[in-house]
Amino acid sequence: MIDAANALAALADPTRRQIFERLAAGPRPVGEIARGLAVTRPAVSQHLAVLKSAGLVRDQAQGTRRIYEIDPKGLGTIRAWLDQFWDVALASFKEDVERPKEKR
Amino acid sequence: MIDAANALAALADPTRRQIFERLAAGPRPVGEIARGLAVTRPAVSQHLAVLKSAGLVRDQAQGTRRIYEIDPKGLGTIRAWLDQFWDVALASFKEDVERPKEKR
């Protein structure tokens, strides 16, 4: 199951965000993702596994290489979770604007 | 400065999410937040400090107690960051729908 908890935890890591942002430019094999990053290729593999289990990316075998791309599922889960608090945040903001009026 | 990195890292922790969700029901003092949670009050204080520095909550002194509430700033930052990938995700999803058609 893909809940918001895993998705948020996955995107909390800087290296994982870097990988995710790189995939936003289009699907890529693991080696190409690792190239230019500060960590080794096995580290990237581990990160991809975490992102995959969080529903943020999906892979697709193509010969000896695996093409990774962004999976909309994870993003949708996070967005749904965020929307849960959006009205509360807006109410808080509205109160923020009206508060100075009460001050006088 | 409040960037998406800090906000995501802050919401990655389960206890911090629990605190944040509890604040969605309305502003509360620290003691009331800690009541019912599995951790001690100082732990809650530390978590609140992290959430605050991420722009997710804000506090307001009221006598000897400090009232915490959700700050829309952090949520907005995360949402803006997510929207950066939203079109990519939609394109990926669209391709997902049309791919079976090409299969035959």
Next chain:
DNA sequence: ACACTTGGTAAGCTAACGCTTACGGTAAGT
């Protein structure tokens, strides 16, 4: 068949994180 490329996995280490206990500091009540 053999070599090479590609990538996932295991083992182990280090650093960071979250928690607790203990303490200090401020405001309110008596």
Next chain:
DNA sequence: ACTTACCGTAAGCGTTAGCTTACCAAGTGT
């Protein structure tokens, strides 16, 4: 003034997370 309630901070500890090196499996080309 003295006590009590409320909360932040420091110090210390155990666990986890991310990284590296080493190894293994599968596919491709010659």
